[in-house]
């Protein structure tokens with residue numbers, strides 16, 4: 001499988017070498033930023049000049065603003081595989097490195113795990129794909145840390161090609177496995193409060209948090225990284241019990257245990273924390289901070305962590321506010337919000353840690369646009385659910401667009417048809433799962 005993908009990668013590397021200047025456009029989420037970091041670090045080492053920008057979406061309007069010079073190579077990372085029609089409008093050479101299902105195979109040099117028979121939703125992220133390219137292009141084994149960040153950001157499994165990358169990264173020492181449930185590198189008490197993966201419901205609930213800590217006999221003022229093996233084990237066990245008592249997706253514990261990594265070469269060595277810092281900087285539009293600290297510049301660390309803290313607090317407040325507003329559909333649960341600053345992360349946490357037995361849809365009505373995100377899990381996928389297809393069809397049924405992965409997808413459309421859209425999503429999910 002990897003041999004086939006490698007052929008596409010060789011073609012892409014040849015294409016990069018043929019150009020004098022690389023114009024990179026990457027998606028603004030964690031996987032997109034990690035992909036960009038890998039590409040940029042690999043290009044810097046080869047003295048290939050580039051310019052990097054981040055995009056929230058790829059459509060005709062956005063493509064119209066791309067003004068690449070003749071001889072430039074326009075590279076799209078973590079986006080493009082579903083945008084063949086739009087990409088045709090770019091004059092000049094285009095390379096797409098993406099892992100979204102190529103429903104609309106673009107007519108350009110195109111690297112995508114699916115073209116090599118690899119499941120891009122679960123077993124290889126865009127950052128992982130970009131890393132395979134960097135690895136073939138030069139001495140870039142250290143960039144495996146960002147392949148892991150991309151996989152974490154997209155909630156992938158450490159199986160298949162991700163596992164191959166991880167095994168090599170461990171043997172070269174660029175990635176190390178951490179113990180137990182992953183928690184942020186900060187005081188225990190704060191780490192438990194701010195955690196959203198797992199979400200523990202401790203934020204704004206200090207009494208319960210203090211009781212929890214005294215029950216398990218761990219000092220909340222101690223730093224997570226200073227805990228001894230025994231304290232760490234007691235803390236992990238306590239967290240697992242708490243997760244299982246809430247209506248969390250049962251696969252969550254095993255999943256978390258396989259997602260605890262240390263990245264000795266990076267300025268933020270805690271992989272979960274680095275992924276979340278990058279995510280929050282991306283969501284706040286502070287791409288320079290995310291890229292700066294990912295390039296090893298310590299001066300961006302404090303800023304990045306401050307942004308991350310306030311982002312987590314805003315998200316946690318939103319979660320508490322929304323918990324009681326969830327509506328029961330026929331086959332799904334949903335929330336309709338007005339002008340919420342976030343949809344995807346909210347849908348992720350609510351669906352994983354409180355309402356895991358049905359697809360969970362968040363519809364966010366803004367002034368000129370409705371943004372919606374839906375989340376499922378592997379158990380629902382086993383019943384036949386493909387949320388990427390659901391959102392494509394439901395989005396188009398109300399005059400908008402949609403798509404994504406089987407466990408997580410999104411759609412956007414013009415305001416006014418929210419209820420019709422929710423009904424369509426509900427109906428399509430029902431059809432697939434029965």
Ligand SMILES: [Mn+2]
Pocket residue numbers: 031032078099125126154
């Ligand atoms: Mn991605």
